[in-house]
Amino acid sequence: MQKIIQLMSLELEKAFENAGYDPQYAKVVVSNRPDLCEFQCNGAMAAKKVYKKAPIEIAKDVAAQLKGSGVFSRAEAVMPGFLNLDLKEAWLADYLNGMAQDPELSVEKAENPRMVIVDYGGPNVAKPLHVGHLRAAIIGECLKRMGRRLGDNVIGDVHLGDWGLQIGLIITELQERQPDLVYFDENYAGEYPEQAPFTIGDLEEIYPAASARSKQDEAYREKALQATVELQKGRRGYHALWEQIMKLSVADLKENYRKLEVSFDLWKGESDVQKYIPDMVRRMQEEGYAYLDQGAWIVDVSEESDSKEIPPCMLLKSDGASLYTTTDLATILEREQEYHPDEILYVVDKRQELHFVQVFRCARKTGLIPEKAELNFLGFGTMNGKDGKPFKTREGGVMRLEDLIGDINREMYQKIVENRSVRDTDAEDTAAIVGLSAIKYGDLSNQATKDYVFDVDRFTSFEGNTGPYLLYTIVRIRSILSRYAEGGGDPAVCRLLPADGKSEKNLMLQASRYNEALAGAYAEKAPHRLCSYVYELANCVNTFYHEHRILAEENTEKQQSWIALMDLAKCVMLDAIDVLGFSAPERM
Ligand code: ARG
DSSP: OOOHHHHHHHHHHHHHHTTTTGGGGGGEEOOOOOTSSSEOOOOHHHHHHHHHOEEEEHHHHHHHHHTTOOOOOEEEEEEETTEEEEEEEHHHHHHHHHHOOTTTTTTOOOOOOOOEEEEEEOOOOTTTBBBBHEEEEEEHHHHHHHHHHOOOOEEEEBBOOOSSSHHHHHHHHHHHHHSSSGGGGOOOOOOOOOOOOSOOHHHHHHHHHHHHOOOOOHHHHHHHHHHHHHHHHHOOOHHHHHHHHHHHHHHHHHHHHTTTTTTOBBHHHHHHGGGGGHHHHHHHHHHHHHETTTTTEEEEOOOOOOOOOOOEEEEOOSSSSSOOOHHHHHHHHHHHHHHHOSEEEEEEGGHHHHHHHHHHHHHHTTTTTTTTSSEEEEEEEOOOOOOOBBBBBBSSBBBBBHHHHHHHHHHHHHHHHHSSOOOTHHHHHHHHHHHHHHHHHHHHHHHHTSSSEOHHHHHSSSSSSSHHHHHHHHHHHHHHHHEEEETTTGGGGGOOOOSSHHHHHHHHHHHHHHHHHHHHHTTOOHHHHHHHHHHHHHHHHHHHHHHOOTTTOOOHHHHHHHHHHHHHHHHHHHHOOOOOOOOOOOOO
């Protein structure tokens, strides 16, 4: 179903035309003075030059055409030439009844679905997930879901960091500790053991130890670099170790992402595209894009209009090793070959922006991907603690994601148990659901590109602009609906009647704008806009709820209409939070 604002514009176009004006001026927008009117049209102001007429005269002509309109209950020309508009309650109710009947809740699917790859997550194997990976997962997952909800074909790719120095460090440290392992015997030609010589717990201890040592011990670091190169060249024992690391790490990562309700269609990584690199680089050399500079192969990507210098893209270092850039270029090549995407969207820390500017320019310049395909970078800001510095543990260390989730869930559990008179078995599951909403909504409700403060107390509050508040509102509606059903009513047969009163109409108006809010948020890659929408909807629900005694209402038709409205608000909220990436418990 079309967006309500478009339908209003259509009605206004007719009025402009009938009054003798160009319908292009008939655009309707939400009022910026809600105290004066619900919607407005400012077209007369723009039309004044063309018609050499005072805008107020134009607005009056149009308003005259809207007398008896089926859409607007009021269309008033006000100085200097605005049209103030209010919707007809009956028309609004019709729209909402249509929306309630539609399994898509009036969300229109893309006519020409695009193929979009979202590259998000970006964890590095063998390193535990930490809060730095949280934003990529949360924002990327939301954009993927938005795209799907609006009909695009969206593929999520985790793009593992699985080919770098961290593997060389682990190999080196392992060799120090257990030099006799068969993996280190270069003459060994047999099968390697099926069982890994370490557990995931070991890895989580080995990596930081190795990383710390490499910062102090130059020879050790050299060894790790060497091990990385040998792994990349295909040394058998190292490769077998790498496979073991991958197996354990990926299983662990999957479990972590599952807890976050984040899922990827592709579990590809940097290692998967190494095979494309030699040919890709050769072509760039032959076609004259890449040239030698102090032994390294580089491609210029600066442009005349640059206000600051964009350094060239390095393909191969002087020792022949490829880099992060090379891998990302090869990944574009592979994605183009396999999926012909209309867009690749990278959801990565904004501090990597320069890297992506270089990669995108090089990909364009060398024709890795057709001109019409979009390459977009959504760089997110840092998640800070209350002290304004990157979020840390109380001891000042890097916060592991698992621990953060554990802390939040415990906090939620406390609150839920306090709220309930009886201790029951589902409190823990409920705490996990509500806790996830606290984390995800706390993140998404901030503009992605900005840094934000992760404030546990605020995010877990049942009041204010928080995930738990939204869930609380949904649970409240559920309880009304189930009590209504217990009394013998059937919400499914209830229909909305024209609103009778301000809070009812406000709720209806807000509910009617769901498709618009969702499409707008996706177009701008702005989950926070969808958050504002649902938050506002929850506020409308609660204001309405406090002003009406729904279950005690004696006028049956009226009661049914309110039940239908509650049911619709619940459906919209559930749909929206699903797009945001969390769900609601049955009760709280
Ligand atoms: N693994 C990288 C990191 O931890 C992020 C990967 C982002 N995606 C990409 N295609 N480069 O910084």
